[in-house]
Amino acid sequence: MKTDIYYFSGSGNSLYIAQNLSKKMEHSKIISIPHIINKENNIKGEIIGIVCPIYFHNMPHIVRDFIKKIKEAKYLFMVYAGAGELGKGLKATKKLFVAQNIKLSSLFNIPMPDNSTRYGEIPEEKQKEMFNNADKKIEDIVKIVNLKEEHFDSNNTSLFKTYIHPGILCKFLYGNMKTMDKDFFTDENCKGCSICQKVCPVNNITMKDNKPVWNKNNRCQVCCACHDWCPKESIQHSSTKAGIKRYHNPNIAIKDIINSSANE
Ligand SMILES: Cc1cc2nc3c(=O)[nH]c(=O)nc-3n(C[C@H](O)[C@H](O)[C@H](O)COP(=O)(O)O)c2cc1C
Ligand code: SF4
Ligand code: SF4
Numbered sequence: 535m536k537t538d539i540y541y542f543s544g545s546g547n548s549l550y551i552a553q554n555l556s557k558k559m560e561h562s563k564i565i566s567i568p569h570i571i572n573k574e575n576n577i578k579g580e581i582i583g584i585v586c587p588i589y590f591h592n593m594p595h596i597v598r599d600f601i602k603k604i605k606e607a608k609y610l611f612m613v614y615a616g617a618g619e620l621g622k623g624l625k626a627t628k629k630l631f632v633a634q635n636i637k638l639s640s641l642f643n644i645p646m647p648d649n650s651t652r653y654g655e656i657p658e659e660k661q662k663e664m665f666n667n668a669d670k671k672i673e674d675i676v677k678i679v680n681l682k683e684e685h686f687d688s689n690n691t692s693l694f695k696t697y698i699h700p701g702i703l704c705k706f707l708y709g710n711m712k713t714m715d716k717d718f719f720t721d722e723n724c725k726g727c728s729i730c731q732k733v734c735p736v737n738n739i740t741m742k743d744n745k746p747v748w749n750k751n752n753r754c755q756v757c758c759a760c761h762d763w764c765p766k767e768s769i770q771h772s773s774t775k776a777g778i779k780r781y782h783n784p785n786i787a788i789k790d791i792i793n794s795s796a797n798e
Contacts, residue, residue, distance in 0.1 A: 544757025546783030591621025617648035
């Protein structure tokens with residue numbers, strides 16, 4: 535059976551997982567969601583996989599829009615590459631598929647390094663440990679998908695975190711995500727290389743006088759690709775913690791992130 539693995543990725547974690555799943559699954563290919571989101575309305579497939587990060591205890595808005603376009607799949611699986619805190623994410627995901635009348639057969643969570651600066655820097659050793667664990671989990675996922683088994687990872691977030699703090703805050707932030715690009719800016723280190731523009735998956739950055747301008751047109755996914763791939767670490771956000779090294783997946787080449795963007 536053919537497997538189509540659709541992915542959305544800002545700092546490369548989800549792309550890492552999608553690539554490695556595909557290497558281990560026969561007759562499979564990976565497809566960037568930004569490439570097809572405005573081109574296809576009837577997504578059909580034999581086995582369909584979706585790999586994406588989790589944002590504020592929920593899925594990226596572009597992935598939500600993508601799922602609404604799925605019309606048919608014999609087996610559908612989803613993998614979250616969150617930083618370990620899914621909150622209501624699993625419940626929200628199941629609900630969306632029920633509303634779509636599409637059967638979600640399995641749902642997995644692979645904890646990966648956090649690409650926001652919230653929790654500080656992730657030491658290299660810790661990153662390697664996470665990638666090793668991710669590789670093992672990928673093996674397990676391949677077995678489950680090959681056998682077409684049903685499997686649902688359990689929610690790993692405490693009830694307090696899910697519903698009180700940061701749960702309530704996450705709900706608010708998730709609802710306001712698309713306007714968060716108003717809080718990005720560059721500092722004096724910007725060298726005008728336009729990498730930020732090229733890595734933006736949704737074409738939300740324009741270069742003006744050799745400096746990025748965020749378009750503020752409700753398109754931003756807050757994926758942090760611009761923030762995390764800037765070679766000068768010059769992009770700041772009102773939520774960026776000062777002095778923290780930016781994270782992007784060290785196993786992913788920047789060209790693969792650029793090739794995943796809607797510009798391509
Ligand atoms: C705006 C934003 C919100 C996030 N919210 C969560 C969250 O609620 N729970 C979590 O586990 N990780 C959260 N993360 C971390 C990402 O899901 C995680 O680092 C993911 O692996 C990034 O995937 P990518 O490299 O494919 O973009 C958040 C990251 C960003 C940028
Ligand atoms: S990637 Fe960084 S240095 Fe390059 S143009 Fe964008 S902000 Fe400036
Ligand atoms: S502007 Fe930055 S954060 Fe927003 S979608 Fe583009 S790359 Fe992601």
